[in-house]
C-alpha cells in the first residue's frame with residue numbers, strides 16, 4: 001500500500017458534518033453586515049511581503065516570527081497573517097478613496113501564522129472582519145462596535161463585555177511613550193526580554209506583557225501613576241468622550257481598560273475588545289480599532305479608517321453544534337429508473353431528495369430513508385401504475401398516497 005500523506009500540523013480539514021457551523025457564521029455575517037451597508041471584498045491570500053512589513057508593523061511578533069514567506073521569481077511573497085493590510089492595499093489600488101465616504105467592506109477567509117499549535121489555535125485559521133474608510137468622527141467608531149455586538153448576538157452569543165481604550169494620536173501618544181520610557185528606565189534590566197525589545201521599538205506594547213515580573217513592575221505606585229495618567233490631547237479626549245456618549249445612548253455596557261493596547265502597531269485613538277462569557281469562561285472574541293494613518297502609510301491618500309476582526313474557530317467553539325440537515329425526501333423503490341425520474345421532478349421543485357443509486361433491497365432503502373430524510377417517498381409497482389407516490393412521514397409514521405404531481409407539496 002502507498003504511504004498515507006497527512007494534513008499539515010496546525011491545519012485542519014473542515015468536514016461535511018462540521019461545515020454547517022461555518023455556514024452559520026458566514027450567512028449571519030452577510031445578513032447582519034448588509035444591514036449596516038457593508039459589502040464583501042475578497043482579496044488574494046498571498047501578497048507582497050513588504051505590504052505586511054509596512055502594514056502590520058515590523059515590531060510585531062506577527063511580522064517578525066510568524067509569517068509564511070516564500071520566494072518566487074525573485075519576489076518575496078507572504079501568506080496573509082491578517083487581512084486589514086490586504087483590504088487597505090485593494091482600497092488604494094482600486095481608487096476607492098474617490099467613492100463617497102464611508103466605504104464599508106467586510107471579508108472572511110483563511111489567515112496564516114506560524115505559531116505553536118494549541119487548543120483553538122491553528123496555523124491556518126479563519127477570520128471574519130470589517131473595515132470602514134473615510135470617517136474620522138466617533139460615530140463611525142460607535143457603529144463598528146455596535147455592528148460587532150449585533151453580529152455576536154445574532155449568532156447567539158450573549159453576556160458580552162466591551163473593553164475600551166484610547167491610544168491617542170501621534171502627537172499626544174509620543175509624550176506618553178516618552179514618559180513611560182522615562183519612568184521604566186531604572187527597571188530596564190528587570191524587564192523580560194520581549195519588553196526590553198519593545199522598550200525601544202514600541203513602549204506602549206509593554207503594557208500588554210503577561211509576564212508576572214513585568215506586571216509587578218508596572219504595579220509599582222510611581223509607575224502605575226504614569227501608566228494610568230490622562231495623556232490624551234483635547235481632540236483625542238473629545239473623540240473618546242463622544243464615542244462613550246454614543247455607546248451609552250445605545251445602552252452598550254463597556255469597561256475602560258488603560259492597559260488595552262492591542263498587538264498591532266497601527267492603531268490610534270479607539271481600540272476595543274469584546275469578550276464573551278458564554279460557556280462559563282471569559283473569551284476575547286473580537287478585537288479592533290482605529291487606524292487613521294495606515295492608508296497613507298501604504299501610499300494612499302490621508303484617509304481615516306476603523307475596523308475589527310474575529311477568529312472564526314473561536315466563535316464556533318463557543319456556539320452549539322449545528323446538526324446536519326435532513327433531506328426532504330428519500331425515494332424507496334425497486335424501479336431505479338422511476339426513482340431517478342421522480343428525484344429529478346422533485347429537485348426541479350427545489351426539494352432536497354435522494355434515491356438509492358445502488359438499487360439495494362426495499363427494506364434497506366426504507367432503513368436508509370429513516371436515517372437521512374424527513375419523508376420516505378415510496379414508489380412501488382402499484383404507485384407507478386397509478387402514477388402516484390406514497391408519502392410516509394418518518395417522524396409520525398403517518399402515510400398518505402397522493403398523485404405524483406402533488407408529491408412535492410407533501411414534503
Ligand SMILES: [Zn+2]
Nearest residue numbers: 169172233236
Ligand atoms: Zn491626541
Ligand SMILES: [Zn+2]
Nearest residue numbers: 192195209214
Ligand atoms: Zn515583559
